[in-house]
Amino acid sequence: MSSKNGQKGFILAEFIIALPLLILLLYGLANMTLKIISLAREQMANYVLETEAHEVLRRITDDARAAYSVQRLIHDKNLEEVTFVYDVPKYDGFVVFTDVRGRRRYVVDKGRVISKRDGGFSYDIYTTPVTGGNFFADTWVDKLKFSSRSENVLHVAVEMHDNITRQSVKISTSVFMPGCKEKTGFE
Amino acid sequence: MKILNERGFMLLQVVFLAMITSIVAMIFLNGVMQVKNRNATLRLTAIHLANEQIAESESRAAQGILPDGSISWLGVDDDLTTYNSGAKEPVKFDVKTNVENFSDNVALKKITVKVEWKVGEENFQIESEKIIREKILQP
Known part of the structure; x- marks a missing residue:
């Protein structure tokens, strides 16, 4: 534009052409940054969804293996609850419990799988959510179903989706319950 | 301080160079980000399917009716099909x-x-093993 002490600067015409291009560049960069952030969030949400679905099956199958009896309760066509009983009653006038006593119940409450342990008095004493509450995802349990096709085998199916990505996952498995003596609520 | 009469790059040259670099970078990054790890969910589904088959086998072994050799799928048939890949x-x-x-x-x-x-043209597999006890039926 002007020369001062022999230095050459940018001329006004250069700025006029360069400015819109710079704005375009900045817009592209901002767009790219937002895309990277949203993709990272999406991947994180998918990871959490997958991990939580796995955790539901892992917790239920771990508890089922040691159960003395299993009870199924149907709430609607997609949501069921299961209770594992570890008590071993002896009918000699007293009820004698084993070391692992009480019951463990898995129920879906407002889209979250909740594990409730009955310490002998109430289920509400020990309540822990198995899914949900993660900062990186907003998961929702759509289906939790139990069935039993073979002797002492519990089939568990869980279907969940994430409200951020709208991705869903459905995983099923079975567990063998060697010590199970009673099954109630199954066809 | 002595100022030399040096000539650097023009602003326009710098801007054009930055634009070309950004376009190349955008094309490259876009390609990289679209590669998603969908196979992780399928692998997890497969592991639970293997567990399902082992549980059914354990049940039959406990009854003494598990045959030796190759056996077919014993679990729920619907579990063999999944949409977990996102496709x-x-x-x-x-x-x-x-x-x-x-x-x-x-x-x-x-x-x-x-x-x-x-998935597409690629084949994947997982393998699971378990030692179980079979009930010996008395003749």
């Missing part, structure tokens, strides 16, 4: 199971479950 086309799993004696103890059986699936 519109379902992925089908193929479960191959083999039961054989483990060591000299006839009551111990080794179950090997192989779950295979295909």
